[in-house]
Amino acid sequence: MKYKTKEAIVGYIFATPIILTVLIFTIYPIIAAFYYSLTDYQPLEARKFTYTFNPYDALEIHTGILKEEAKDHNVDEIMQFFDPVSFVEIDVDVKLSEEEKKIIKDNFDSLNLVNDYREGKLPKEIKISDFLKKYVRKDGHRFTKYVPKFVGFENFKQMFKDMYFYSSFWNAILYSIIVVPIQTLLAIILAVAANSKIKGVNIFKSIFFLPAITSS
Known part of the structure; x- marks a missing residue:
């Protein structure tokens, strides 16, 4: 190996820490900021599926039926008080987009959840993403991670207005x-x-x- 080549390799090795630092803390944030500027990204909603909640408390508030009294009611009685979209948005406290509301409305397994509630099979605490993945029959993976909607240059149009x-x-x-x-x-x-x-x-x-x- 030529001396100049060795010298160049050594130089790049010594420069690697600062190159990585610039890439991670300067270049990547610039690229990420540009990408998010093309979406409807909401920072406060970015972690909405990562929080945990107590499903028993949420169902007690939503249905008005205590966990201890759930066995005394049949499934139909509890089901008449249960609305999946309202339950997820208000009692689980997850803000849903119109598309997510439609998925919940069409695919939420309310019967299975109510049965688990009556039989005491629900965990005392569960991550929202795991809960929705379990009880949403189709497209449950949509609730595992927050993905902002791509809106193109709409934000820039609004900016100039x-x-x-x-x-x-x-x-x-x-x-x-x-x-x-x-x-x-x-x-x-x-x-x-x-x-x-x-x-x-x-x-x-x-x-x-x-x-x-x-x-x-």
Whole structure:
């Protein structure tokens, strides 16, 4: 192997940590941000299927029938109080899209859940994704992970219609035109003063280095 090749390999090895750092903390967030800008991503809903809940408590609130009294009621009596969409949205506390509501309405195994409730076969605590995967007969996998809906450039269209966008954009331009040049000019003046043989140079050095020292 040639010396230059070895030198290049060693250089890349030493550069690997910073390359990975830039990829993970700079490049990936930029790509992810652009992807999410093309969807209806809601940060507060991103973990909605990962929370746990007590199915007995939820069913008691929804049906008005206590767990201890469930055996005294037949399935039909409990079923008349049970609405799957309302149960998931209100009692399990999961915000559903219109498509998810339709899946729940058409495919939720209410009979199996009510039987498990009467017979005490439900766990005391279960993850929402596992619960829905068990009792939604078809397309239950849709509730295992939050997937934002792709909306294309709709968010950008809304952005240009927002009055606050233009005021924010104008403020950013003013900041760039006024603040950046002034900061740069002051930094150059202080740097020159700190390296000049003039009276009070230590004061200039203190002023110049104080922000860097105090920020750490």
